[in-house]
Amino acid sequence: MIARTLLLLTLCGLTLTACDRVDPNSPLGQRKALFKQMLNTSEDLGGMLRGRIGFDEQRFAEGAVKLDQLSRQPWQHFPQVREENSSARDEVWQRQERFDQLARDLEASTAALVAASAQTPLKTAALAAPVDRVEKACKACHEEFRVY
């Protein structure tokens, strides 16, 4: 028992994320992982347009498809009752219609991005507005429903 506690403490010292006490298989753990992937993917897309990373047509188009698939997934992992360690506001459960509407807005924006990135050859100028729309959809929901 003591050995196990020590082992856990050591692991916690090594990786912070493993130890914010969220079980990766819990609903919260699953949607957090999805949100993180969404962030990484959208940052790559934005980074390619803003010159932070080199623009690669295929990588961009694949990223758009991935983001679209990811953006449909977190919502099923919001349980009936709010968990204590969630950084979602109570409003998610109190104003579910509005929350759902913002989730659908995001999905529509990522679908539009996929459509825009299917028109080869890709022109970065034509992709700026669809990426901007996606980023605004993330921000709109966070402003209303996420605790920072």
Ligand code: HEC
């Ligand atoms: C419909 C609402 C909604 C939309 C749209 C949304 N999010 Fe979130 N996001 C949340 C909520 C609520 C949380 C708080 C964590 C929780 O309990 O689920 C969150 C948390 C996060 C987190 C933190 C995860 C963690 O480890 O705590 C990241 C990163 C994130 N979102 C990225 C994104 C990105 C990127 C987009 C757009 C591509 C996006 N979100 C769109 C509602 C949304």
